[in-house]
Amino acid sequence: MxxxxxxxxxxxxxxxxxxxxxxxxxxLGSVLAAVVGLAFALLRRSPNRLxxxxxxxxxxxxxxxxxxxxxxxxxxxxxxxxxxxxxxxxGVIGLGVHYATxxxxxxxxxxxxxxxxxxxxxxACNLTAVQTWQHIILPQAIPPMIPALANYFVAMFKExxxxxxxxxxxxxxxxxxxxxxxxxxxxxxxxxxxxxxAISLIAVPALHLLERRFRRYR
Amino acid sequence: xxxxIIDPIINVDHVTKSYGSFTVLKDLCFSVMPGEKLALIGPxxxxxxxxxxxxxxxxxxxSGFVRVDGDYLFHMERNGxxxxxxxxxxxxxxxxxxxxxxxFNLFPHKTVLENVTLAPMLxxxxxxxxxxxxxxxxxxxxxxxxxxxxxPAALSGGQKQRVAIARALALQPRIMLFDEVTxxxxxxxxxxxxxxxxxxxxxxxxxxxxxxxxMSFAHDFADRVLFxxxxxxxxxxxxxxxxxxxxxxxTQTFLKKIIAAGxxx
Numbered sequence: 001m002x003x004x005x006x007x008x009x010x011x012x013x014x015x016x017x018x019x020x021x022x023x024x025x026x027x028l029g030s031v032l033a034a035v036v037g038l039a040f041a042l043l044r045r046s047p048n049r050l051x052x053x054x055x056x057x058x059x060x061x062x063x064x065x066x067x068x069x070x071x072x073x074x075x076x077x078x079x080x081x082x083x084x085x086x087x088x089x090x091g092v093i094g095l096g097v098h099y100a101t102x103x104x105x106x107x108x109x110x111x112x113x114x115x116x117x118x119x120x121x122x123x124a125c126n127l128t129a130v131q132t133w134q135h136i137i138l139p140q141a142i143p144p145m146i147p148a149l150a151n152y153f154v155a156m157f158k159e160x161x162x163x164x165x166x167x168x169x170x171x172x173x174x175x176x177x178x179x180x181x182x183x184x185x186x187x188x189x190x191x192x193x194x195x196x197x198a199i200s201l202i203a204v205p206a207l208h209l210l211e212r213r214f215r216r217y218r
Numbered sequence: 219x220x221x222x223i224i225d226p227i228i229n230v231d232h233v234t235k236s237y238g239s240f241t242v243l244k245d246l247c248f249s250v251m252p253g254e255k256l257a258l259i260g261p262x263x264x265x266x267x268x269x270x271x272x273x274x275x276x277x278x279x280x281s282g283f284v285r286v287d288g289d290y291l292f293h294m295e296r297n298g299x300x301x302x303x304x305x306x307x308x309x310x311x312x313x314x315x316x317x318x319x320x321x322f323n324l325f326p327h328k329t330v331l332e333n334v335t336l337a338p339m340l341x342x343x344x345x346x347x348x349x350x351x352x353x354x355x356x357x358x359x360x361x362x363x364x365x366x367x368x369x370p371a372a373l374s375g376g377q378k379q380r381v382a383i384a385r386a387l388a389l390q391p392r393i394m395l396f397d398e399v400t401x402x403x404x405x406x407x408x409x410x411x412x413x414x415x416x417x418x419x420x421x422x423x424x425x426x427x428x429x430x431x432x433m434s435f436a437h438d439f440a441d442r443v444l445f446x447x448x449x450x451x452x453x454x455x456x457x458x459x460x461x462x463x464x465x466x467x468x469t470q471t472f473l474k475k476i477i478a479a480g481x482x483x
Contacts, residue, residue, distance in 0.1 A: 120276050121323035125337035126312040126389060129305075135336065139327050 007187050011178050015188070018174030019195055025091055025170060026157040032096025033156065034149065037103030041111060042133075044104070063101040068162050070094050075166035091163040099156050106148045110141040143214035150207035154200055171195060225288060227252040227393065227425050228273065233282035235268065242268045243279070244449035252392075253423045257436035257457070260446030261472060266429045269446075270395045273427070274317045275308050287314050287392060313341070316386035320398040322378040324370040324385070330357065331366040334385050341389065349388075356384040360414050376407030380414055387418075394418070396428035408432070415439065433473075434482050437461050445469045 043055040062070070074090040085093070114137050122132040164173035175188035226249035235243040243265045250256055258266040271277045272284065275291065284291040293300045294307045303311070325333050334353035338344040344352075357363040360380040370378055379399055386394060396415065400408045412435050419426065419439055430436050436443060436457060443460040445453045445468075453466040464470045 115323075117319060117321055117323035118325070120274075120317075121319065121325065123276060123312065124274055124315075124317040124319075124323075124386065126309060126341045127337065128309065128341075131340050135340065136325055140325075 014174050018171035022160045022170040025160050028092045029095035030153045033099035033103050036100035038107050040104035041107035059101045067098045071166050087166050087168040091168045106145050110145040114141050146211035229285040231283040233279050235279045242449050255441045256427045257440035257443045258429045264446035265449040266446040270397050315393045316391035317395040318382050318386050318399050320401050322382045326370050330368050330381050334388050338388050356387050360384045375403045376410045379411045393425045398429050
């Protein structure tokens, strides 16, 4: 078993194509997870019992079932009900909604950490509920959450190889097809690992920088 | 000639409120005339802060009625019947009332100026330039114009509280509620806040209710003092009477303790 640099040069463009899809799925999945996660967190606080309980159940249900099973449902089962999704769309929805259930927990903790006095001051200033969320609570609650959210972004990134199971042509699936075709696993799999590591190493400090920028008032 | 009848601006009518088994307001009744300066004193847990928070709608009541400026606070009239107030009614009523808190509760992510301009811009649709002009006038008045662009974290307690007063005034309320606004301050910073309140007392006709442990300030400032104990008003009257010649035994005990703790009245 010897490392073959010529083979590396040959397969690199294909792997980088796969990496683009991996990054795209992660970015879209993260945005969806953040938005849906915030929605879950807010709906769970609804004074309407039916809304808050239903949301709580849904969140538990999604969190308690494997992402791979959810992806299979989205891509292979839903078409039976007439809902046809492209592989990438199904993958992004699967990743996004699955991680939204974890992010909802981060949002909940961040919102609960906002001192009660801030809600009271907002009321004394006669702000509406929507204005209070928009101008007082979320701008204070979100910056401290960024490290925890960033962990989930990175975790999601590392789970994107699951998308190969629903025919998304991302990094892992490209590497596997190269390996199967050439009967060489060493270079493709090593490169997959190296590329994932490289992106993770760049992403973590970048997200911390983001956190510092948002926290100008501390 | 009979004198013109002036209606009270606040009327608390048989109000009761409990937290679980603890009754914090017991069948409470009192009214406040427009422009009156009222000091609420009494031991902790006596309900004085709760009634202030109730007037700001931060607390709900279990029974009774509160009227502010002629309207029910927690109720509204619909088709001739009195029904619980909806959010729109509460929103309208809150516009008449401002509140300053013991722990300031400034918005830490906004500058001093933004703290004062935010509510007028959002709730009254005041344009940014106009809101800033008025905010600077108010900050000037409380002696904080020089810190307009600072963040609250950079201010001392006394400075924070003066900004909080300006923030409450920005909505031009008819009634101002002051909830132990000097209790969290270092002793040397108390006076700068009291000075602002003295100025408001003499220069405006706002109705002011303050919960305070500063007895000498209450003595000089208030038109009338209410002494609370265990959810009731035990005694009320002009400060000269309450402080120098309290009739009720509980008021006497309370004031003795205050004097023993070293306060001048």
